[in-house]
Amino acid sequence: MNQNINISSLSTGYANKVILDAVDLSSKKNQLIALIGRNGTGKSTLLKTLAGLHPHLNGSFHFNGTNMFDLSNDKRAQLLSIVSTKASYIDNIVVKDFIGFGRYPYTNWLGIKNNTDDFLINKAISICSIEEFSERNYQTLSDGEKQRVNIARAIAQDTPIIFLDEPTAHLDLVNKIEVLKLLKELTSNQEKTIIYATHQIEYAIQLSDELWVLNNSQLNSYTPSQLIEQDILSQVIDSPSIEFDKTSGFFKIR
């Protein structure tokens, strides 16, 4: 039994829209998992539901045998961190203090950091290679730099699971690849389980260990080779204007 992630009969959605309908899914931990699906299928809602930020209607989400839905906010914050699409507008904050927000679940009522906190903040800074701007004001950073800092904040939270919602959305090509490679390293070197929602399916196929495909309120997991061999993408992306080329692993415009 090596399946550390267990989602069973999970349903979620809004008053007038079903996002997930009784979904069952199991995966191994310490993997880079890409969550793909068309706009509006509910990738963000799925991540929010699993992170406890959106109420689930039914079902459970077990990690290492713990039902994450049973945990209180502060206990969950020690197992799961998020990097959301929403940017934070905070005036007057240096990068190091921003990353320090990741230590909030562990600090006392006044938020005073001890040596462990400082150690983990510095470790997160070095993992993400952001030493050169760790003392700069967060608002002065470029989008690519900000995203590395956001990821460092999640790393400082020291959780086995990290969720990211479209982490490469506003980045240029180089930054996209570097962020994805950073995520990949985290799963192999830092024992993180990372689930990220993305539209960059071509990169996801190359880098991810597993792809979760969200389509018609159902969620299924595939390895990259299964995804290509079983021709899943042409079912998910059923459009006359685009086709997936199995041999190159890229989409082609018809």
Place this chain on the structure above:
Amino acid sequence: MLVFSAKALFLPTMPKLISNNISVSIALLCLIVLILFSLDLFFGPANIPFKEILKIIFSNDSVKESWSVIILESRLPKAISAILCGSALAVAGLKLQTLFKNPLAGPYILGVSSGAGLGVAIFVMGLSFIGISVQDISFLSNFGVVFASFLGSFLVLGILIAVVNRLKDIMTVLVLGVMIGSIVTALIGIIQYFSNDVQLKSFIMWTMGDLSSVTNTQLLTLTPIVIIALILSFLLSKQLNTYLMGEEYALSIGTNIKKSRILVISITAILAGSITAYCGPIGFIGIVVPHFARMLTQSYDHRLLIPISALIGISLLLVADIISQALQLPINSITSLIGIPFIIWIIFKNKKITNLN
């Protein structure tokens, strides 16, 4: 002496929070507060030598009986009211700006002060409809006014918080606050129309209230309320810091948003409400001071911003009181004259501020 005490207070518990520059700023602010407090006691129609003022306060003996009365019954309570009022409004404003993610939020502009007014109007005039006269029991009415203004402020904040998530633009929130303020004023007008002369008079007297109308007995109620609420505000610093990241992030790092939001709203309503109950509405201190505090400290951190805002708020209100004393103008006019140009400057400085979230 002040330098040492400020360092002794903050340094051992927060070694990394307070840099040298900031402890110097805190010490300087304490000194400024002390000087302004003395000036506030010194200035007035009666010319009392400073040495005599010290004698009256510390040994309670004086050359003239009338001097003693002026200092102890008028100038000292007024200066203490200025301290309470300045710190309470500044800290209330800071918390509202964080809570609503809005650099222009403040107790006055969001209608929180008007809400307090409605509470008092219902308490003073409305109770007579059901046959209770407030003047019968002065002790009860003292606490009653505070509690009524707290409920009024809490109600307005509750309404704003309930709708704020559906609004994407911070200007809309401000317009909503102004509209709530107008509705409340209209309601007060209706209550006034239906009240009898005695009730109306005691309410009008209340609305004309300012720092000088706070008596020594009332200070015995107001002082502990404000001090406790300020301490509680400081204790919520960590939660307030997490709000800065946005609601989702705050939840994801373990903040109990629902619980802490109710706490923040309650304490803010106590601060803004109790001050409005005793000193009447005093505008713009709550908006302006947190910006001064952020500029001075270059920090986001409420553990610093709360004490610094309190000190700046105290200084600004003491200055406003000294000016209003010298020019014989109501203090609310002075705070508006200081505050509004600054607010316009904030609007021009951050053109991006209409962006909520």
